[in-house]
Amino acid sequence: MTQLSQPAQLREAEVCIAQLHYRASAGEALAELAGCATTTELLVTAHRMWCGPGCRSTEDCTFLHYPRTVPLPGLPQVHRSRYNKDTAELYGLMGGAGYAVGTAQRHETDLWPLLLEAMGRADAGAGAAIDYTDWARKGDRSAAEVAAYACRDTLQWAAVWLGEEYARVPAYLHYVALSTVVDDLCVPPLDLVSGRFRLYGHSVGSVIAALEGEGWRHDAVHALLSLVRESVYQYAEKVDHAAAGGAGLHARLNDSAGVWDACVYRMHSANNYGCGVVVARVCGTGPVTFGWLMDSGMADAISMDLAKSALDVYRLDAHQPTAGPRPAGLRQQAYHSVYLDLIDDLVRSGAPEGLVHYGRAGLLYVQMMERYHERRLDHRVPLRPPMAARLRELFGEEPVEASVGNRFRAHRDGAGGGRPLGGPTGLGTSAARVFVAAGAGS
Numbered sequence: 001m002t003q004l005s006q007p008a009q010l011r012e013a014e015v016c017i018a019q020l021h022y023r024a025s026a027g028e029a030l031a032e033l034a035g036c037a038t039t040t041e042l043l044v045t046a047h048r049m050w051c052g053p054g055c056r057s058t059e060d061c062t063f064l065h066y067p068r069t070v071p072l073p074g075l076p077q078v079h080r081s082r083y084n085k086d087t088a089e090l091y092g093l094m095g096g097a098g099y100a101v102g103t104a105q106r107h108e109t110d111l112w113p114l115l116l117e118a119m120g121r122a123d124a125g126a127g128a129a130i131d132y133t134d135w136a137r138k139g140d141r142s143a144a145e146v147a148a149y150a151c152r153d154t155l156q157w158a159a160v161w162l163g164e165e166y167a168r169v170p171a172y173l174h175y176v177a178l179s180t181v182v183d184d185l186c187v188p189p190l191d192l193v194s195g196r197f198r199l200y201g202h203s204v205g206s207v208i209a210a211l212e213g214e215g216w217r218h219d220a221v222h223a224l225l226s227l228v229r230e231s232v233y234q235y236a237e238k239v240d241h242a243a244a245g246g247a248g249l250h251a252r253l254n255d256s257a258g259v260w261d262a263c264v265y266r267m268h269s270a271n272n273y274g275c276g277v278v279v280a281r282v283c284g285t286g287p288v289t290f291g292w293l294m295d296s297g298m299a300d301a302i303s304m305d306l307a308k309s310a311l312d313v314y315r316l317d318a319h320q321p322t323a324g325p326r327p328a329g330l331r332q333q334a335y336h337s338v339y340l341d342l343i344d345d346l347v348r349s350g351a352p353e354g355l356v357h358y359g360r361a362g363l364l365y366v367q368m369m370e371r372y373h374e375r376r377l378d379h380r381v382p383l384r385p386p387m388a389a390r391l392r393e394l395f396g397e398e399p400v401e402a403s404v405g406n407r408f409r410a411h412r413d414g415a416g417g418g419r420p421l422g423g424p425t426g427l428g429t430s431a432a433r434v435f436v437a438a439g440a441g442s
């Protein structure tokens, strides 16, 4: 029932059967993206590569949105989850209301105007004001510390997703680490694509080249554009939060009766799609549908929040997908129910074991990773010596360049130093401390 015995040719097969508009190599795509002069142009260019010039940028656009249809039944590759829509009500996750039949899976808000508005503000100077600021907000003294802890988290996620194969290809870890660090450190998307930002010396360019060297071909274009999308989302919500305390983007995103807008945003702001491609490649799934990658990625993000709710960490999140003007209990039950529908559909439609496991993994990794306990404790748990050694072995010695360290320090020690910036969504639980202090004591 597992993929561990897959033949070598399947391990090397491309996994993304959905063809993007862009047909040249990921390296050529990156060269074009790196030439963009503004973050808005970067977003527009990445979108054109994904959808093509004919996309009307509406709720049908699959770069920002997910117009989902329930997949046809297939041959199940794994057993149904024991934690499922028939058992969920026995537990207190996400408010404890269990499963609601018929939870809507359709968009109510078009994200395009919200994102373009945020990028306009970023390009007008709001971005530069917060570049390389600390959004982990766990008391790190340097950008190097933020980056090193992000890479610790990367190893732990990868091991939960992949078991002993987690480090088989270090470039895969470097890709996931770039996805993680843009959550914790405000990395300008243009610095990411141009290679001005490097993590342990690895740029997006060197990582993409390594993926292509592993035979990723068109999968590398998916991975690249998904990472660019995440970096733009992260930048948008940091700009928005620094200006409006998150009252703009997330409030408008969550001002709908359903939770689908928030579910899809949550996933793309953490690059669960790109990380799902990594999981599929390591597991040797062979070709998988766009729907399986989306459903498992979204389930991974929601299962993380379900576990966080059980550990009393979710309430510390700055941007909860279940927040909003509508009754919280209904939104929580809807959010929970989307997970229960997705995970059943993955199994029933015959998704490979690796992706079904990825969808369930938040229920495991939240309790196992220091990242989440640090949020509750409000301080770092120091790196254990074996972990520090693994980081040196798999990543290197110097987490960030001196220029990034200097920018970080200037913000920290400057006029705005120590000012709580609040936190983004994403795989992490960044910066919620602010809201506890401010807050509602809820």
Ligand SMILES: [Zn+2]
Pocket (backbone or CB within 6 Å): 047, 051, 055, 056, 057, 060, 061, 062, 063, 064
């Ligand atoms: Zn589109």
